[in-house]
Amino acid sequence: MYETIAKANGDVTVNGHAPKMDFETFRNVINNELTSTSKTRHSINPATTEPNAEVPVSTLEDVDNAVAAARKAAKPWSQVPVEERKEKLVAFADAILEYKDEFARLLTQEQGKPLSQATGEVDMGATWLKAFSQMNLPEDIIEEDDEKKVINRYLPLGVCCAIIPWNYPILLACGKIAPALSTGNTLIIKPSPFTPYCDLKLVELGRKIFPPGVLQILSGGDDLGPMLTAHSDIDKISFTGSIVTGKKVMESCAKTLKRLTLELGGNDPAIICEDVDIEKIIPKIALLSFLCASQICMMIKRLYVHEKIYDKFLAALVEETKKFKVGNGLDDGVFVGPVQNSMQYEKVKTYFDDIPKEGWKPAIGGKLPENGKGYFFPPTIIDNPPEDSRIVTEEPFGPILPALKWKDEADVIAKANDTKTGLGASVWSADVERATRMAKQLEAGSVWVNSHFNVAPGVPFGGHKWSGIGTEWGTNGLKAYCNSQSMWIFKT
Missing domain, CATH: 3.40.309.10 (Aldehyde Dehydrogenase; Chain A, domain 2)
Incomplete structure (x- = not known):
């Protein structure tokens, strides 16, 4: 399947496998192009306190370019048959698994978790992508008689942004990519400044599978999140992180009435x-x-x-x-x-x-x-x-x-x-x-x-009280990336 989709996108594969990718150089992905910035930064390996590799520090111009590409791609992507969109999610999962060892080692280096737990997270990310390829949001016939039919249907929101935390950067990125893209949205990923590396490589791999503008990523500092949450041409923010930051995200999104999902802290x-x-x-x-x-x-x-x-x-x-x-x-x-x-x-x-x-x-x-x-x-x-x-x-x-x-x-x-x-x-x-x-x-x-x-992946996940707003995963998670539309069809 990967070979078929890659060829359709004009990419070259070897024996049907994902193309070779290095895990030493890290760049943004804007409109399927690998880009960097004049200013770079690095995070720290928490086990050694040694510096990791340099990553871009995105500017407002980078944000504008990514959002423009996402907006341009949104309508065509939403018109791709849903089964084809799901096939690409499966191909993406398979491509990630071909680099399981590389992703796991990189995850341990940037996040600190033991290699066995890192390997498990890579597997979970692929599992979430494949699971959403099996989920559907069918049109519901609410009422029908000789005079009329009333349908409830779900339409993609458009351009979405996923803000990823540093504890599970692969799983939580895949857990947002899958519902966003399967429902026909385009998505910009903002990784944590502490753990940008695996997410940058995920999206670099994704550009071999998804059309330009569909899946992008911007690395940056503490000012990048506010640039995205305040942007007038982004339709939804999905944020996972602290309660303190979640409140700031909500305040920023309110100015443009963005749709919002917050998954925040707990004290279980x-x-x-x-x-x-x-x-x-x-x-x-x-x-x-x-x-x-x-x-x-x-x-x-x-x-x-x-x-x-x-x-x-x-x-x-x-x-x-x-x-x-x-x-x-x-x-x-x-x-x-x-x-x-x-x-x-x-x-x-x-x-x-x-x-x-x-x-x-x-x-x-x-x-x-x-x-x-x-x-x-x-x-x-x-x-x-x-x-x-x-x-x-x-x-x-x-x-x-x-x-x-x-x-x-x-x-x-x-x-x-x-x-x-x-x-x-x-x-x-x-x-x-x-x-x-x-x-x-x-x-x-x-x-x-x-x-x-x-x-x-099929079970809705979210918090009560200050632990969040909305839910992710399951059919609830799919609906969170959609506008609900009630359609009244009169037959005469």
């Missing part, structure tokens, strides 16, 4: 009931607390354990956490890499600094490594801190977890909901009926019973 509670099989669930709880150095919006951030099993559960969790090797993600056996950047390092460090100041009791960890390079923290569990502690009320976005006791069901549900965020939450119990009843009372966009952080 996990409620552990007294009847759980501790030995069985401890590996899951540990993994779901410290995966990606806890830099995932839906990691377990507050662990509520029933007082009857608290001591035994905490001891078992400490032993499991001791198994996690901390280090450079390229080294064998590493599970916890560095936090991604110096800004995040300094933020997480304030929680570690508070341990002696606030009298918190670490069950494990709590002390920073001495005289080492890189933005590393040891996986740390705080034993039953006060409910009003920063470590409980805020989202550290780093590997430090509060474990708290509970005994009353109504009280623990109230505490779990006592936050401005509402992204994810879970209940763990051998009594599934009880756990489900408790879970239905939790105020979050995704709720799990006896699990946490399960996601799938």
